[in-house]
Amino acid sequence: MKIAILQHVDFEGPAEIENWCRQTRTEYTICRLFLGETLPKAEETDFLVILGGPMSVLDEPPWLDEERELISALISQGKPVFGVCLGGQQIAKALGADIFQGEYREAGWLPVRTVNTTILGGLPEELVVFHWHGEQFGLPEGAERLFASAVCPNQGFVYNGNVIGLQFHFESTKESIENILQNDAAFLDGTAYTQTAAEIRNHPIPASNGELLYRLLDRLKATVPDRTA
Template sequence: MTFDLCPLTLILNRMKPIRIFRHVACEGPGYLATFLDRAGIPWELVAVDAGEAIPGALSDVSGLVFMGGPMSVNDPLPWIGAELALIRRASEADVPVLGHCLGGQLIAKALGGAVGPNAVREIGWHPVERLPDTDAWLEGLPATFTAFHWHGETFSLPAGAVPLLRSAHCENQAFAIGNTLALQCHVEMTAPMVREWAALYRDELDDPSPAVQDAGEMLAAIENRVAGQQAAADRLYRRWLRPITD
């Protein structure tokens, strides 16, 4: 006996993969990979940190994701120009693009915004606030939720971008433009990733402030904090995937 596959299963079986660009080994897709696996959405990793080339094609992917990294989008690294050009081409072709922290800054710069120093370094768990008239992207999210941050730079908004989130320490935490979503915060974090970063980058936590948590504060109630952020990430990722899955 045979059974017909449901329409969603048929769509997912035909779906081209999401291509995820990783810029440093410890800043991989994290919870995003879990979300995509759980939804049955194929994805592939481009390990830029391991010297893998930037694929220029868009015809073989459903969307592009750019992860974080300690470098600046203004650094003279050979792959940055290739990624900026790819983001511009994807935006023009309405291919969904998603960026986390450095990835969000890459999107901003590619689409005409500027990236430079934030007023303060923002590190640890800090609330982000929804801006008005953001239901098209943030429907179902609370007015504020706690997100993880680790950045010293920030982006300005490209022309035509819709601002979505802000925090007390960084005015531009997220924007959308077409099928593109740029995030300054790290909604992809898992508890092991937070622990790893707190150890690897511990020298950045030596001078705590209202915007910078020390390791003890960052790791307190870590499972609850991660679970709360992942609930928000579910809604953000699901909305970003809508052009692909609907």
């Protein structure tokens, strides 16, 4: 099985997702789009992961169209797809949902409410997770909402049982958060749902976040079609 991870900028890497790949001995490649690397081919990819980035889907740079074509191809082939933040927005748009500017930015350690507690055999009713976004996605037709927050009703969804888009970051580590703070601190504008850099740095990463990420990835890995079938 081959997992392809799409990385948009040098300071938003796979973090805990890469740790999961190593711990589960799952073969993976990282496509560093910011270095001009070519997107993987759909027929050579079993599982696609799309990371975040500061660029906007609304700006429509041409490469975003190509990325969505890859996402659509994987979905049509019944292969699992997982996206966070910009990656979640790309999945949502590939499925026909709108992307729009939210009333508030969310940046820092803020709660989300679990809308569907039955997936994965049960999820906590509320989680504190790392956010870094201003834009939001609508819920794609046929998708099931997973999470919501006070100012973002669609924080996560599952589509067809093997496609998951999240607006927040389960994959965050201390190092990955520090990289974002060092490179994109201007995003913290002091509005109601943004924390200070110090508050973000001093907040411990809930152990449950990594555990839930691993469960989501395990679930998706189990849906990879058998090439020999």
